[in-house]
Amino acid sequence: MAKQSIMSILSKRNILIPLLVFSMLIMLPNLTLAKKRGGRMNVIDRCWRRDPNWRNHREQLARCSVGYVGKMNNNIGGGLTWYIVSDPSDDAIHPKPGTLRYGVTQVKGKKWITFKHDMKIKLAKPLLVGSFTTIDGRGAKVEIAGGACLILRKVTDVIIHSLKIRNCKAQPAGDVLNHDGAIMSIGPVDGDAIRMISCAKIWIDHNTLATSPDGLIDVTRGSTDITISNNQFIDQNKVMLLGHDDGFLRDRNMKVTVAYNKFGPNCHQRMPRVRFGYSHVVNNIYKGWGLYAIGGSMDPSVRSEANLFIAPKNGKKEVTWRKAMNIAERKKINFQSIKDIFENGASFKESDGDGNSVKPNYNKEQYFRIAVAINLRKLTRAAGALKCPPVGRC
Template identity: 50%
Template sequence: MVGNCPPNPQRTSASGYKTIDGRGAKVEIAYGPCITIQQVTNVIVHGISIHDCKPAKYGMVRSSTTHVGHRKGSDGDAIAISGSSHIWIDHCYLASCTDGLIDVIHASTGITISNNYFTQHVKVMLLGHNDNFVQDVNMKVTVAFNHFGPGLVERMPRVRRGYAHVANNRYDKWIMYAIGGSADPTIFSEGNYFIASDKSNSKEVTKREVKGGWNNWRWRTSKDVFKNGAYFVPSGYGSVDLPYSSAQRFTVAPGNMVPSLTADAGPLNCNRNLPCY
């Protein structure tokens, strides 16, 4: 099933507490504006393929049973999360869109991006609206068990503010850099598996999008595995311990286990009424 949305759909806005579940079917969203999750909470997107998303003009969107208003057009992201909380993007395939594959902006928090397969894209994942949007300092995002596959250039993720826990992901030969940031974010890279490309100028995992002044930014690496000359430049002082309760935490495996942990990244092979594998 392929979704090709018209340029100006009059869609009913979700009120939260929703699941988009592609298990047991082949679901693709492509060739138009794709998914926007805006000002809602408790949404799950699972088991779908999103690719070749295009920008769209603004349209009239129903945000409640009594209100229809203008909504800014899509930038061509696969999934845009804005002003939302407790969002889970899991076991999806994302590739080849006009803008980002996943953007998390406007003080969204409690976001989990897990078990996805990313490929063939330039600006993969952006966390933060812009460097001057200070409300994003409260952002908390977990990026875990994803496979960042071939043909990816940068932003896996790029973090502007807030806290990012990047754990047990596989990175295959990025073209520019893997993990970046620009406005004093806290980044904890834990138990990842980094394979650098053969190009001598693409070995560094990290990139600060400023010329200087980042020495106090808290960027740490723990239990990561670095292959083919890959290396991580840490910085800052003080703890980068996870800002979650003990009930919200998960055990991060050492990086050498990541190839097996990410082997089923992307949509699972599922049949109705049977376990997925």
């Protein structure tokens, strides 16, 4: 009997052990998939998108920014007013409660603006966004199209998140309600999607921008400490201008981080075009270009780091462009490529100068770990305005 009992136990073990191993093998792909899902997010998205209850923790977004903008802690905390847009109509002078312009111009102090439902907004005049304002389109399909678009003038601590902005129209001079609630006269505007004038600490994240008559994003007249991240730019000639003009010396202090964006399809030039200042162009995907991808003049410094440049099948393969100038001026342009990946014959002409690679020198709040360029297709998969389900993770 003792021998039979021992044999019975061993027999059971021989069955149980393979079953245990088989169960572990079944679970392993699910564990691997969970890791992959987490790994598909870049450092900004990992900070908030893994939270299934993010709708009740919207303000966490302010702690997720990286690059020169630093953290957006001034946009949250004491005195914050939550405002919900429920009406897509617009009046440039007498906005109705519930409209976007009402929230931007009539709500005082810190404001976090969200949207009750999907909507398309045609702005009658440019929307002048004030300091300490967050426009948060997450959870709704919000489109600003077919009219005027956004101007940020002499403001700080602004977040523009998860909007579709397209088909902006040039505007004549006229009166408009300023962000402080006062009526002001503005000159004609060219039709940029988002224009920054003498601003600081601005974060443009997860927007889809397309098809406007001038540019999609302008950073001008001394603006600095800007991060432009996780956006998708499509169907546009002039995409992004950093630096006002060749005579505006204040832009020497400009610092802009351009990270995790998708450029293309159908983008022609200025991704970005830089004057005077410094731009860290890092972990972006370029799906072709027409004239060039990265260009500059007037002593700019561009550190192109761990980007993926996919040259067009037909057309120019060179990534960079310099404005025509003499040899001495060309040597002042500092274009550096570090750990970029080039496909379809793409090439990058580095600096004609001394070849020094200027580092971004981020502080603790600005620093982020740079991803390997081979992973960018995964890390930028969600670039553009986000499609968040009614419940669960975005």
